[in-house]
Amino acid sequence: MIKAEQKPMEEILRALNPYNKILLSGCGACVTVCHAGGEKEVELLASGLRMARQKIGKRMEVLEITPARQCEPEFALELAQTVQKVEAVVSISCGVGVQTLVRHFPKIPVFPGVNTTFLGETITHGVWEERCQACGNCVLEKTGGICPVARCAKQLLNGPCGGSSNGKCEINQETDCAWQLIYDRLSGLGQLDRLEEIIPAKRWGVESRDRGPRRMVREDLKA
């Protein structure tokens, strides 16, 4: 799922400086799971903002809402009436959710309250790691189900580089070397011969974000 973390309070306050009545919107999906932008975080951040503004004698009214999925139009539109009553919106959904609000509410400023960090999985409570870069052409079949695009610091398709040591990446002792993981996984499956094959250069400019923002159309589903 998409992971995010709250922006520093000062940064959010700076963006809100000109406003006295805002709507704080969370999202019931991914950011709820990673404890960055769910109903609970909306409540906490709303009180934080109110208190911070009170401290400097500049009261701010903060309305709260948490649609089930901010990135889906039917849920985002739940904000339509409330948006009329405020001067600005802070969204603590991911960057996608922020832009859904922007698309539907052209006349109201929308600010992000979180930094969208990555597509990742939960390792243990409170720990998340990046797993996918949505590169557009999955190579997991070739790499034992471990993604070098997301998990190797150099995105090597024919790794590991010379900096792999004791299972860790040279850039950071906390980071597993993706290619050591790939090697161990294929070794365990008795499929090390797969690593003899050269993985050819990826078509970043055709398959990935590098071709420009991507769009999918499913004719069978279109309204």
Next chain:
Amino acid sequence: MKAGSHLESVLEKGAFAVTGEFNPPKGNDLSIAKRKAGLLKDCVDAVNVTDSQTAIVRMSSMAASSLLIQMGLEPVMQMTTRDRNRIALQSDLMGATALGIKNVLCLTGDHQSFGNQVDSKNVHDLDSVQLVDCVRTMRDQGTLLGGVEKIEGEIKLFIGAVENPFADPVEFRATRLGKKVAAGADFIQTQCIYDMNRFKEWMKRVLDRGLHEKCHILAGVSPLNSDRILLQWKEKTLPKIPIPEELIDRITKSKDPDEEGIRVCIEQVKELKEMKGIHGIHLMGVDLEEKFARIVDGAGLSPRPKVE
């Protein structure tokens, strides 16, 4: 001859080759570079020109390689995939060959977090194996990567790659070398060797795969001194280049560690020279050019064969 470089001719004749490392200046002042080039000129067959090594910004390897040619040396232009995409890499290869550069060394490059521009974005459009394949495609098929677009003229390059025999997973290192050879590497330079036993284990795997018959392997060496050992101790969490304890003892306990480091290096070179599958050495290290000449002399590798 694939490229007609001096290095290629030395290796093809079966002579034991010597290459040395040259770091371009951190700017455009050539005074020190000229002195270093003078020191290297008669002791090596070709000079590796690093490409902003350890992600420290230096004069481009292509420009410095071209300047070395003017000074009468043969460069091995190092090229990393860190800073340039396939458009820039192929464009530079066209320019490099037009400037008379005949050897290229294809690398992934050190991560930008080690350098002096840590906020930069790395590219890695290709990796080092794919870059080797790209250069080979340009040279042997006369086309750009993808095999369609024809190149005007010929890209004559002797293609090099590197391997670290000591990095993990150790058992996979010879396999990865095999991938580089399959992609088109004509010669290989290894990471710095201090632990001869571990190096021999790697070489055994290389020989078992017959890779020494498909490419020329140049063993990387660098004279140790107290500074280098201290650095290694400090970086112990990051044991990229293992140094055996007895070697550290021998050097640190000697009266003159600098001299002892040179003696050790000469002994190593002599041993490597006798090792099956090793076709030369690559002298590495920053600001060690004066020592390089002494090592080459001491190991009985002087004078170097003349350029034809």
